[in-house]
Amino acid sequence: MSVKYIPVQWNRSKWVYDALMLIAVTLFLYVFLFVSPEVLSHEAPINPQVHNARAFGACAFLMLTVILCIGPLARIDRRFLPLLYNRRHFGVMTAFVAITHAGYILNWYFAFSNSDKYEALLFANTSYGQLAGFPFEAFGIFALICLLILAATSHDFWMKFLTPPVWKRIHASIYLAYVAVVAHVSLGILQDQQNHVFTVIFIGGALTVAGLHAYAAWQEDRRGDELGADQDGWIDICDASEIEEGLAKIKILPNGERVAVFRHEGKLNAISNACAHQNGPLGEGRIIDCLVTCPWHGFQYDVRNGRSPAPFTEKIPTYNLRIENGHVQVHRDANPPGTPVEPVEVPA
Amino acid sequence: MNTAEFLLMVVKWWGAIGALVALVFLTVGMDRIDEDADGAYVFRPLLIPGILLIWPLVLWRWYCLAFETDHWAHRYKPRRHNHRIFAYVMPIAIVLVIAAGLSVRQQWPAHIAPEQLSAPEASQ
Known part of the structure; x- marks a missing residue:
């Protein structure tokens, strides 16, 4: 790192x-x-x-x-x-x-x-x-x-x-x-x-x-990963209940990039699927100690803001997220790397 | 000057320019474009072979970082589709190359004893 x-x-x-x-x-x-x-x-x-x-x-x-x-x-x-x-x-x-x-x-x-x-x-x-x-x-x-x-x-x-x-x-x-x-x-x-x-x-x-x-x-x-359906700039990912605790669902955005939607402590966050290190598939990793861990080389990121824990300085883009009728949707435009996004509660 | 001499001269000039780029980049340029290199000197000699080999690319990236022409989103575009092309083309190329190699391989019957075509006296 x-x-x-x-x-x-x-x-x-x-x-x-x-x-x-x-x-x-x-x-x-x-x-x-x-x-x-x-x-x-x-x-x-x-x-x-x-x-x-x-x-x-x-x-x-x-x-x-x-x-x-x-x-x-x-x-x-x-x-x-x-x-x-x-x-x-x-x-x-x-x-x-x-x-x-x-x-x-x-x-x-x-x-x-x-x-x-x-x-x-x-x-x-x-x-x-x-x-x-x-x-x-x-x-x-x-x-x-x-x-x-x-x-x-x-x-x-x-x-x-x-x-x-x-x-x-x-x-x-x-x-x-x-x-x-x-x-x-x-x-x-x-x-x-x-x-x-x-x-x-x-x-x-x-x-x-x-x-x-x-x-x-x-x-x-x-x-492989599927292309998410576009609804006025918001990309349909899946039903909120389909995402398991500590894991992610990956979807391809219309511009070809991949987004990973993680569920952590009952809340959802979306980050880029590409690790800042070697573009490893973050969505295939899991959350360890509140941090998404890349399956390739173990680089870690806080799922809420896409930042590596101090003293490391790696950052990845985050995405705005919403739940519409029980469906998770991600905005197609990424936020600049390291931008904090408020987690979205999974409806009971 | 034959082609071999010309190619070696190109290699020498390539290396000489690369050495110059390495000298300036590692002593002056690097600290200004990468905060992680600040105060880190031991690893720098390791970069010399890379700079010698791909110095035009080093100059281009140095320019991009120094003048901040990079867009942050470009760092996060994995080249998965490129890999897919290689994953399908490489196997085909491997099979074709091996087939080509085997097709021109000369097979001699093992049971035939070597035969001298002309006597040593006759050839002298």
């Missing part, structure tokens, strides 16, 4: 998350390099440089695959939400693993000519007009640039500075990066793969990502 920026906002959960991630990466590299050379077709004599490059490349692909599975899994089943909590650290570590892979490649395949190795990487293969023998390195370079931008802009400062919508647009390049990585592998190492264990792992991982995203999006289309 805000107050003062610090390099990394550690807490116990993040320490545990990062420690587990580090152990998993170390374990993967150890197994790849020392335990399973015959399974992964490394029984042929290859030098340590190539062996390391393959290990870090495979690790980066697997990490990226897991990262991209977390989002749809959390949407399909809320029990996966804890994995979402510290996904940014996961991404930063993936970028480091990918750089190491690129470093081994550059310092072996492109390092022994009179040319600069970076130039050699760009001009060694320029057969862009054909699929077989396509310069797959270009896809790797593109994916690496995307990963570096995402890792370099992962600090909370960037989110506030760029605004969450712009930040999220930049970070949507992770999808392009993943497709580029799949192309990098498909037109690269997959062309030379004699052992099918790797082929099955690679295709299985990529298709899992594809399937989970498509399924989660299809499910959201079927059961």
Whole structure:
């Protein structure tokens, strides 16, 4: 949260998350390099440089695959939400693993000519007009640039500075990066793969990502938030009795924004559904100690005024609300962030 | 100058301008546009790689914040519809790319022994 920026906002959960991630990466590299050379077709004599490059490349692909599975899994089943909590650290570590892979490649395949190795990487293969023998390195370079931008802009400062919508647009390049990585592998190492264990792992991982995203999006289309009906500027949300204590009902407003109407101690308040931090779905969170808690990263807001508790300074827009014939209605125009709104009593 | 040299020169200039932007932004500009950065210095070196990479965007946002051209409502527009597009297009792209890769993969019969096409003496 805000107050003062610090390099990394550690807490116990993040320490545990990062420690587990580090152990998993170390374990993967150890197994790849020392335990399973015959399974992964490394029984042929290859030098340590190539062996390391393959290990870090495979690790980066697997990490990226897991990262991209977390989002749809959390949407399909809320029990996966804890994995979402510290996904940014996961991404930063993936970028480091990918750089190491690129470093081994550059310092072996492109390092022994009179040319600069970076130039050699760009001009060694320029057969862009054909699929077989396509310069797959270009896809790797593109994916690496995307990963570096995402890792370099992962600090909370960037989110506030760029605004969450712009930040999220930049970070949507992770999808392009993943497709580029799949192309990098498909037109690269997959062309030379004699052992099918790797082929099955690679295709299985990529298709899992594809399937989970498509399924989660299809499910959201079927059961997602509905558009509220407009009545002279007031949007019909639902019957007042439908909102459970401590929870919210989410509706889409005519301008495309989402509003979350919470019930707390028998009274109703409406706030923006978008958390000020990463635009997480506040309406899917619950009220803890009088504060709406974002299910993504735990940011909290007072439901009556959209303000984070002191000393934090985050604010979200609030909405005016009324009850007409037992129906909850929200005014379509949001109040500026942090505007107090008197709670409306639910009729008995 | 070949294309590779040109591209690397562009990268070097991009980085050099980014370094200049980082220097001015982190020492002078940041304190004026973000109250949370006031007195916080340890985290600033962490921002240097980001500024080097996306300095045009940094300049644009710096201008927006310095001259208060932002509208508060823009901060609260989640890009869910964008994600929906990616969620449907990415799986199709993944399947097409893998199919393309497999289609050009060369399969050699494993039982055929390697054969020398010409004797070493003949080729010399």
